[in-house]
Amino acid sequence: MTDLTSTLDQTRAGDAGFGDYVTLLKPRVMTLVVFTAFAGLMVAPGGLHPMEGFAAILFIALGGGASGALNMWWDADIDARMRRTRNRPVPAGTVRADEAMALGLALSGISVLMLGLATNWFAAGLLAFTIFFYVVVYTMWLKRWTPQNIVIGGAAGAFPPMIGWAAVTGGVAVESALMFALIFLWTPPHFWALALFMKSDYADAGVPMLNVTHGRPATRRHILAYTVMLAALAVGTGFTVIGGPVYLATAIVLNLMFLKGAVTIWRRDDAAAEADNYAVERAFFRLSLYFLFAHFGALIVDAALVRLGWGLF
Amino acid sequence: MAFGKDHELHQRRFGRNLGLGLALLAFVAVMFGLTVVKIERGGMTQGFDHVLRPEMLPREDAQ
Numbered sequence: 001m002t003d004l005t006s007t008l009d010q011t012r013a014g015d016a017g018f019g020d021y022v023t024l025l026k027p028r029v030m031t032l033v034v035f036t037a038f039a040g041l042m043v044a045p046g047g048l049h050p051m052e053g054f055a056a057i058l059f060i061a062l063g064g065g066a067s068g069a070l071n072m073w074w075d076a077d078i079d080a081r082m083r084r085t086r087n088r089p090v091p092a093g094t095v096r097a098d099e100a101m102a103l104g105l106a107l108s109g110i111s112v113l114m115l116g117l118a119t120n121w122f123a124a125g126l127l128a129f130t131i132f133f134y135v136v137v138y139t140m141w142l143k144r145w146t147p148q149n150i151v152i153g154g155a156a157g158a159f160p161p162m163i164g165w166a167a168v169t170g171g172v173a174v175e176s177a178l179m180f181a182l183i184f185l186w187t188p189p190h191f192w193a194l195a196l197f198m199k200s201d202y203a204d205a206g207v208p209m210l211n212v213t214h215g216r217p218a219t220r221r222h223i224l225a226y227t228v229m230l231a232a233l234a235v236g237t238g239f240t241v242i243g244g245p246v247y248l249a250t251a252i253v254l255n256l257m258f259l260k261g262a263v264t265i266w267r268r269d270d271a272a273a274e275a276d277n278y279a280v281e282r283a284f285f286r287l288s289l290y291f292l293f294a295h296f297g298a299l300i301v302d303a304a305l306v307r308l309g310w311g312l313f
Numbered sequence: 314m315a316f317g318k319d320h321e322l323h324q325r326r327f328g329r330n331l332g333l334g335l336a337l338l339a340f341v342a343v344m345f346g347l348t349v350v351k352i353e354r355g356g357m358t359q360g361f362d363h364v365l366r367p368e369m370l371p372r373e374d375a376q
Contacts, residue, residue, distance in 0.1 A: 017325040018332030051350045055343055118347055 020089040024072055024100055025065030032292065033064035033160045039296040040164025040179060042303040043242040048119065048168055055118040056167040060160055063111035063127045067134040067156070069104035073097050074139050081205040084198060104135075119167040126166050130159040144206070147213040154187025161296070175242045182237065182295060185230040189223045189262065190288040196220075196265075197278035197285070220266045227262035231255035234295060244302025250294050258284075258291060
């Protein structure tokens, strides 16, 4: 009995539950992928059959999940050293690294093939490029090499609305590039704010984050610079074809709040931040989460209003 | 001593099998739905059906 029980306990490693495999796909990131891809589908001129639209979002999300699994396979050593990530399935020992890789590769193939069959091969190619960019360019190459890792890696997260747009139109356009740029410019301030208050995590893992390589004052300056560019782009998008009154109002209010947070972060130093346990940086990070959902939500609302014949612009 | 049927290992494996089964069923449902839509729309079905289609003939032959 004792031998049998101990043998059973040893099988925990590499004998994961279904939830562990779901965790490998980074479900919270997938939520953002689903939402922004849906926005891309909604604002694109023309339309898909609801079933095709559903399948497109499903397989874009699956492609995003596949990238997450491949990221966890490659980064298991880093994840094990960071407080925030050490409970992920691979460093925790519930899923073997080679299993994560196999799942990631299989889902990559399925998602690209199925998106091509459901919509068009341009969108499928864009999804394949996104997976390649996130896994090879960001995870394998840039993340451990340059403090600009977040800036360039952020591009991978910015592709889903472009893929959604391409699923409908079969190509790219200025409007889809604007949605890409919105996420691209949002990513650095979002992650650098996190890096400011998760102080030792990235340093412990040896990841060259900006705050580790160039210091925290430089990180604060970079957050402000990107937030200014983001505000100009986000509000400017309100005056394009995909913008509308709801989006414009949302963009103006949220970007003023975001700018205020970035200026406060820039003007204070670590002594002040330590005094209130990084309250401003934490609030800025929380706001950044709502920021993106609100912008893309507003784009969806405006697109729905236009389709219902209630558009004002 | 009998091998406990409800060991945590079994529950975990059952959950995994159930999850995989449901995922496969969902995949089949999506494939079926897509197939119905594609056929109803007729976009890619006009291929090699051995029926003369005037729009595929050169213009002078069609007239």
